[in-house]
Amino acid sequence: MEPVRPRTTPSVTLAAALAAGALIGAGGGAATYAALSSGNGKTVVRQVTVNGAQPTSSDSTLSVQSIYRLAYKGVVEIAASQGQGSGFVYDGNGHIVTNAHVVEGASSVSVKFWNGKSYTAQVVGIDASTDLAVLKVNAPVSEVFPLSLGDSSKLAVGDSVVAIGSPFGLEGTVTSGIVSALHREMTSPNHFAIDNSIQTDAAINHGNSGGPLLDSQGKVVGVTSQIESNSGGNEGVGFAIPSNTVSSIAAQLISNGKAEHxxxxxxxxxxxxxxxxxxxxxxxxxxxxxxxxxxxxxxxxxxxxxxxxxxxxxxxxxxxxxxxxxxxxxxxxxxxxxxxxxxxxxxx
CATH class of the missing domain: 2.30.42.10 (PDZ domain)
Incomplete structure (x- = not known):
């Protein structure tokens, strides 16, 4: 089966299924994930067997509506010179977390907040190895609503999750599902493994890249990054970078402008x-x-x-x-x- 190549993103392959897929991220007209265009052009998502997996997580849950009301002001739409994606407010200083492939190589980046106002963003740092980036905007404090990070190591298969983002530029779109699997392995733009990735059946499409995956308490447990798809659209197999990785890398990018591995x-x-x-x-x-x-x-x-x-x-x-x-x-x-x-x- 030949890999699907949507017009704005390259393909992703789930090795276990030998099927083709697509990175989710920048919309628009240009290909935005050139780091994966060499070789066979595929990003591999592998199944990893882990002993002693987490049996359960927190018992208290919020409704999807409550999670959306709690989090939507902290979710942003990102417009880069080569396309569009999503992100979320990381702290009260105006730092925004998104995917590296959404903004890497962009000559200009702007961030649209929940109230429709847009601000020019500075790229603080990019870590291609984990497909994460941090932006900085000078927005009024009254418009900045940071989201709390959860502990991705406490997730269990079957836990409820919610994705919020801007698929196809439709900002503020919310979808829900479950954690379908844990300890998946994605491959980053520069061909290193992103371990402990989260698989979910919450609907994720082009433009969701960089947006938050939230747990049943409304905390960020992942950053949506890739989908597995034969059609190039959502087929119920999406992948997110775990929040524990996000926490470590974002802190380094904010402090040093780069992350060391x-x-x-x-x-x-x-x-x-x-x-x-x-x-x-x-x-x-x-x-x-x-x-x-x-x-x-x-x-x-x-x-x-x-x-x-x-x-x-x-x-x-x-x-x-x-x-x-x-x-x-x-x-x-x-x-x-x-x-x-x-x-x-x-x-x-």
């Missing part, structure tokens, strides 16, 4: 022959290459923690900073080896 320099997959993270490729000139790690090695421990899967190794690396030295235990040819690796900064 530790980098080992390998392409990973789950091992089919034993427990661990199998290395399928080692990038030249990286810490992994300098440590003589090779394709085919299976990492079984890192930084003193056992590794059972590729996602677990990524989590260990992501918990560190560039310059940190960690131990890596791996098997090669049936023999166990250990090496010290100094992590680098992930390339942009």
């Amino acid at each position: 530790a980098f080992l320099g390998v392409v990973l997959r789950d091992s089919s022959s034993q427990t661990g993270a199998a290395i399928s490729q080692v990038r030249a000139g990286t810490p992994a290459a300098q440590a003589n790690l090779r394709a085919g090695d299976v990492v079984t421990a890192a930084a003193g923690k056992p590794i059972a899967s590729a996602s677990e190794l990524r989590a260990v690396i992501n918990a560190h900073r560039p310059g940190d030295a960690i131990s890596v235990t791996y098997t090669r040819g049936g023999q166990s080896h250990a090496v010290k690796v100094t992590l680098a900064a992930r390339p942009a």
